[in-house]
Amino acid sequence: MPIIINLDVMLARRKMSLTELSEQVGITMSNLSILKTGKAKAVRLETLESICRVLDCQPGDILEFRSE
Amino acid sequence: MQNQVILCQNPTEFEKRKGLNNINMNTKNQIKLIKVIYIVILLSGLIISTFGDGIEGFKKGMEDANNGVSLSFNLLSFLQGILLIIILFLSLRVFLYLYRFMDAVERGEVFSVENIERLTTMGWYCVMLSFGTFLFNCLELTRFTLSAIMNVGFEFWLLVLGITLLTIAFVFKKGIELKQENDLTI
Structure with missing residues (x-):
């Protein structure tokens, strides 16, 4: 898929685990896992907003486009 | 689903979930009823056609055999x-x-x-x-x-x-x- 989710990178920078992120954002671990592994078909803006607020970053830090 | 413990802060939320459970039970009972009716219709149709047409066919075969109708x-x-x-x-x-x-x-x-x-x-x-x-x-x-x-x-x-x-x-x-x-x- 051309859109890459760089959640791992941001989590490492903020020294946060996936479990902590799921608790703070309010998404289940399974959903976060789907997002992290690139299986997600769509992301709601409010979810993206919550993740960016918790990780203190921009959407562009998490989402990356790579042409195939 | 039936044994699920529901924790609700809001009493109306509890009533809503109870209502949803009732709807699910009603739907399940309706499907069970449809299945029973389906089996009854199927079995009765099978019995009627087996005993009705089957016996008639057998009788016709016996008559043909008694009348010496040759099988070709x-x-x-x-x-x-x-x-x-x-x-x-x-x-x-x-x-x-x-x-x-x-x-x-x-x-x-x-x-x-x-x-x-x-x-x-x-x-x-x-x-x-x-x-x-x-x-x-x-x-x-x-x-x-x-x-x-x-x-x-x-x-x-x-x-x-x-x-x-x-x-x-x-x-x-x-x-x-x-x-x-x-x-x-x-």
């Missing part, structure tokens, strides 16, 4: 026999798939790949049955003229049923795609 090989009758077996087989398969479909819906599996396969198979079987029964009726003709064939009854309702089932299968397939898309929306 008739290709058309043989083909009719083969066709009858195929029609019976396909009909039984349709009934079985329908029962399994209702069973799956009762268990909560509505939009599943197996249900789509069942609906598609039932649809194609019904289409084949409509042409199969037409062919069976045509084989009973004494003269194979165009006007005689045109007068043979065609089970349009079976064809329409088959096409409807195929359409429903397509709708279910789209439903699964939408569900997957929704499930994979974070």
Whole structure:
């Protein structure tokens, strides 16, 4: 898929685990896992907003486009 | 679902969930009732046709034997026999798939790949049955003229049923795609 989710990178920078992120954002671990592994078909803006607020970053830090 | 402990801060939320559980129970009971009615109709139809037509056929055979009617090989009758077996087989398969479909819906599996396969198979079987029964009726003709064939009854309702089932299968397939898309929306 051309859109890459760089959640791992941001989590490492903020020294946060996936479990902590799921608790703070309010998404289940399974959903976060789907997002992290690139299986997600769509992301709601409010979810993206919550993740960016918790990780203190921009959407562009998490989402990356790579042409195939 | 029935043993689930529900923690609700809001009393109206509890009432809403209780209401939803009641609706689910009502739907399950309705499906159970439909299944029972289906089995009763199927069994009664089977018993009536077995005892009714079966005994009549046996009596006719006995009469022919007593009257000294010689049995000669008739290709058309043989083909009719083969066709009858195929029609019976396909009909039984349709009934079985329908029962399994209702069973799956009762268990909560509505939009599943197996249900789509069942609906598609039932649809194609019904289409084949409509042409199969037409062919069976045509084989009973004494003269194979165009006007005689045109007068043979065609089970349009079976064809329409088959096409409807195929359409429903397509709708279910789209439903699964939408569900997957929704499930994979974070």
